[in-house]
Amino acid sequence: MSVQIPRGTQDILPKDVAVWHVIEDAAKRICKLYNYDEIRTPMFESTDLFQRGVGDTTDIVQKEMYTFEDRGGRSLTLRPEGTASVVRSFVENKLYGLPDQPAKLYYIGPMFRYERPQAGRTRQFTQFGVEAIGSADPAIDAEVIALAMTFYQDLGLKNLKLVLNSLGDPESREVHRNELIAHFEPSINEFCSDCQNRLEKNPLRILDCKVDSGHPLMETAPSIVDFLNEESRDYFDKVKNLLDNMDISYELDPNLVRGLDYYNHTTFEIMGGGFGAITTLTGGGRYNGLVKELGGPESTGIGFALSIERLLLALEAEKVSLPVNKGVHCFIAAIGDKAKEKTPAILYNLRKAGITADMDYMDRKVKGQFKQADRLNATFVAVLGEEELDKQIINVKNMTSGEQKEVKLEELSAYIGQHI
Known part of the structure; x- marks a missing residue:
């Protein structure tokens, strides 16, 4: 169950x-x-x-x-x-x-x-x-x-x-309190049990009652402003x-x-x-x-x-939409086992630089990884394959402008940081 x-x-x-x-x-x-x-x-x-x-x-x-x-x-x-x-x-x-x-x-x-x-x-x-x-x-x-x-x-x-x-x-409230008791007491049996209990303890609370809000005596009750x-x-x-x-x-x-x-x-x-x-x-x-x-x-x-x-x-x-910051700065699409093995360390360095970043953890194909990047509203998608690893570069695509650029792996954090 x-x-x-x-x-x-x-x-x-x-x-x-x-x-x-x-x-x-x-x-x-x-x-x-x-x-x-x-x-x-x-x-x-x-x-x-x-x-x-x-x-x-x-x-x-x-x-x-x-x-x-x-x-x-x-x-x-x-x-x-x-x-x-x-x-x-x-x-x-x-x-x-x-x-x-x-x-x-x-x-x-x-x-x-x-x-x-x-x-x-x-x-x-x-x-x-x-x-x-x-x-x-x-x-x-x-x-x-x-x-x-x-x-x-x-x-x-x-x-x-x-x-x-x-x-x-307190002095004003005490005078008003006595006036409220005198006002409600003759007909207090017409009110709910809560109001009846409040009459002596705190008659001001009767005015706040939701059950008896329509009772005629509520309209004519003494106002506190008259006793200030x-x-x-x-x-x-x-x-x-x-x-x-x-x-x-x-x-x-x-x-x-x-x-x-x-x-x-x-x-x-x-x-x-x-x-x-x-x-x-x-x-x-x-x-x-x-x-x-x-x-x-x-x-x-x-x-x-x-x-x-x-x-x-x-x-x-009022149909007010608050400025919510959604998405990640960079999504790394890793192609091949070696690239996947190196990607967590790259992510770690990006995050240390204050850049929100993520990768695929579900063994998706390249197309599926790009779809995942779209769902995460990624600003940049960086593609890393074995060839890029050998050259110590990564292909970075700006998902807003469509611009693509090869960036040295050691400069990735600085590049993303300059453009976000």
């Missing part, structure tokens, strides 16, 4: 990996421009990290985590998101003590959530995320948002919409002004609450259209209590995370 891939996962085959490389290289290049350094954290962490860091009222913690017990009886969880792990590392490794603050970090790696698989949403998915930890300056909010927009635009996406909201500081105190309102105005100065357009959405408990002040999403019901490409926001919650000092941060799988759907919907 054959063994098949687990539901909600995918194989990324060699023909598709090149596109992933372009995306990953773009992420690293943009982060370098913004002076963000890469951080790599474990793919599994203590379950307590996500319960405390993400929030035990979130769908992620309640329904979607892959949690298991190891042989030592410890509860571990495959990471469902990246922020909690990065902040844990920030605290554990005392990055807050370094002179260069804020800590500007990015990550690229797999995340795991038990969800119903659909387009753009798989159980193992790859996130690119950014975290800036240690600064309460609104300018860092604007920078993180600008980085995300720059990344998408650099890859060629045009149908983008930035949506903003403010969840305010002067400090929170001033902070949000500064963020908006900074984005205006960058000519980054945005829309305000008072119902944007995001799905994680640790957000306050600035929250945002970047939307894209054209590939089904799921239109959110990335989301993020500021978290002013998460570092302390995980055992660190009073410190603030802001970040975002995006799914590369969903990005690929957006690129496909």
Whole structure:
């Protein structure tokens, strides 16, 4: 009986990996421009990290985590998101003590959530995320948002919409929280069991419910923007002004609450259209209590995370073709046993010179080797037979121009290198 891939996962085959490389290289290049350094954290962490860091009222913690017990009886969880792990590392490794603050970090790696698989949403998915930890300056909010927009635009996406909201500081959220409870409590039995559980724990999460999104009380729910105190309102105005100065357009959405408990002040999403019901490409926001919650000092941060799988759907919907570098520089067609015996050493020297090269390993005839070179999109085909070996030369054909030339074997690397 054959063994098949687990539901909600995918194989990324060699023909598709090149596109992933372009995306990953773009992420690293943009982060370098913004002076963000890469951080790599474990793919599994203590379950307590996500319960405390993400929030035990979130769908992620309640329904979607892959949690298991190891042989030592410890509860571990495959990471469902990246922020909690990065902040844990920030605290554990005392990055807050370094002179260069804020800590500007990015990550690229797999995340795991038990969800119903659909387009753009798989159980193992790859996130690119950014975290800036240690600064309460609104300018860092604007920078993180600008980085995300720059990344998408650099890859060629045009149908983008930035949506903003403010969840305010803890004082503003507490006032709003009480108003939400008073609003929903009389009719809470009309809502799903999740919303009923959230009423006292975190009523803001009711606004993010997909099951009861059409309930009339959702339309009339108190808006957080009506309860922002002067400090929170001033902070949000500064963020908006900074984005205006960058000519980054945005829309305000008072119902944007995001799905994680640790957000306050600035929250945002970047939307894209054209590939089904799921239109959110990335989301993020500021978290002013998460570092302390995980055992660190009073410190603030802001970040975002995006799914590369969903990005690929957006690129496909907009018919954006990424500049993938396919093919090899040189294919050596070997004729005869002696030539085949010498070819691996020639390939080795080409590769040491930084030239991508290959040969036939299937005992194909000369015609079959040329077909193989075509399939590999070879720029040059170099033909080596016993006669050429005796003269220490090789016949090189430029497959674009059709030009052919005899080249000394010892000069092959230099010749190919000059013409690629």
